[in-house]
Amino acid sequence: MKEQDYNSHFLVPYLLIIPSMIILIFFLYWPTLQSFFLSLYRTAPFGSRVIYSGLDNYKKLFTDPSYLDSLQRSAVFVLITIFGGLTFSLVLATFLNKKLKGIHIYRTIFFIPYAISPTVAGSLWVFLLNPVAGHVNYVLDFLFGFQVPWLTNGFFAFIAIIIATIWKNMGFNIIFFLAGLQSIPDSVYESAKIDGANSWQIFRKITIPLLSPTTFYLIIMNILFTVFQAFGIIDIMTQGGPANATNLVIYKLYRDMFVNFRPGLAAAQSVVLLFLVLIITFFHFRYGSKGVHYQ
Numbered sequence: 001m002k003e004q005d006y007n008s009h010f011l012v013p014y015l016l017i018i019p020s021m022i023i024l025i026f027f028l029y030w031p032t033l034q035s036f037f038l039s040l041y042r043t044a045p046f047g048s049r050v051i052y053s054g055l056d057n058y059k060k061l062f063t064d065p066s067y068l069d070s071l072q073r074s075a076v077f078v079l080i081t082i083f084g085g086l087t088f089s090l091v092l093a094t095f096l097n098k099k100l101k102g103i104h105i106y107r108t109i110f111f112i113p114y115a116i117s118p119t120v121a122g123s124l125w126v127f128l129l130n131p132v133a134g135h136v137n138y139v140l141d142f143l144f145g146f147q148v149p150w151l152t153n154g155f156f157a158f159i160a161i162i163i164a165t166i167w168k169n170m171g172f173n174i175i176f177f178l179a180g181l182q183s184i185p186d187s188v189y190e191s192a193k194i195d196g197a198n199s200w201q202i203f204r205k206i207t208i209p210l211l212s213p214t215t216f217y218l219i220i221m222n223i224l225f226t227v228f229q230a231f232g233i234i235d236i237m238t239q240g241g242p243a244n245a246t247n248l249v250i251y252k253l254y255r256d257m258f259v260n261f262r263p264g265l266a267a268a269q270s271v272v273l274l275f276l277v278l279i280i281t282f283f284h285f286r287y288g289s290k291g292v293h294y295q
Contacts, residue, residue, distance in 0.1 A: 032274065038267035057268035066244065067252065067269070074248040077162060077230070082222045085166040086215065089173035094203075096174065097181045107178070114171030118232025125164040126151070126237055154245030157238050161246050164233045169225050173218055180214035181207070212292045219288070223280060227273070249273055 042053045061067050096107050113121065128136050129150035137147040150160045184207065192202050208215075231250045234240060240247035240255065247255075249269065257266035 035267045035270045035274075039264060039271050041264050043263045053264065057264045058272070060265060061268055061272065066247075067249075069244070070247050070249050070252045073158075073246075074227070074250075077158070077165075077248055078223065078226050081162055081165050081169075081226045081230075082219060084162070085169055085222060086173060086218060088166060089170050090177050090211070092170070093174045093177035093181060094207075096178055107174075110174050111171035113167050114169065114175075116168075118168060118229050119236055121164060121168045122233040122236030125160065125167075125233070129160055129237075151238060152242060154242050157242060157246050161230065161234055161237055164237060165226060165230050168229070168233065169222060172221070172225075176214050176218055177211065180211045184210050216284075216288060216292050219284060220281060223277065223284075227277060 039057050040052060040054060042051045042056070043049070092110060096103065096110065100106075116124075128134050131137055131147065131149065131152075134150075136150070141147050148156055150156050188206060188210075189202060192206055197205070228250060230248060231254065234246055234248060234251045235254075238246040240251045250273070253266050253269040253273065256262045256269065
């Protein structure tokens, strides 16, 4: 019996993507459309009454000082978390790329933070930053003679969620940077050393440019992680406080939906957040790809 050539049938690719398309339609595209339509209505608590309001929810958002403050605060949070986190992860990945005894154990240890949930990560940092029993303040007091009101002061609470988010995403970034470092041929470094380049010149002129594809990818992923997964850390550590100092866009959306019972306004925030992420991603692909160097 002649074996049938499935690869030559034009329907095969479409049949293979049907399961993925079903999942995307029901769990991504349909909820997105529902959010958009819901943002055009004012809904009474518990959905007892729905009134069409057009773009009123969007007008309220962009005339609400608290929402504009949360947008600005979120932009600062994303920028610091992404660039600070990627820089710190690259430095650690460089050390973890050394051929040392037991290096695999250290690589596993640094990957663990990414394996835990944001809720667990937030709980750990609440304990570490506790003013009475926290290890961080104990070390600061022992070494420098002062303590920091991490979770009761607005500025330090903002710094605390940045630190926790960077720590949470660190393992993911290190794994990809480590893979990128190991893909760079040793001959490239040897040639640079023969030409008289020092360690900093090698890192700046060779390592960073050759890691640009990895960095390009990690910026996109960190934008998504920082915007959406920071919710769990904020909810556990600060609940948006003190005095809304950590009330980022994603957490304000949650509070308007499930605390203040304003689903139309919350849906409008989700649509705005979606478009902001799409715009940032578009410009990153449009202009950021110009600095990517492939071997």
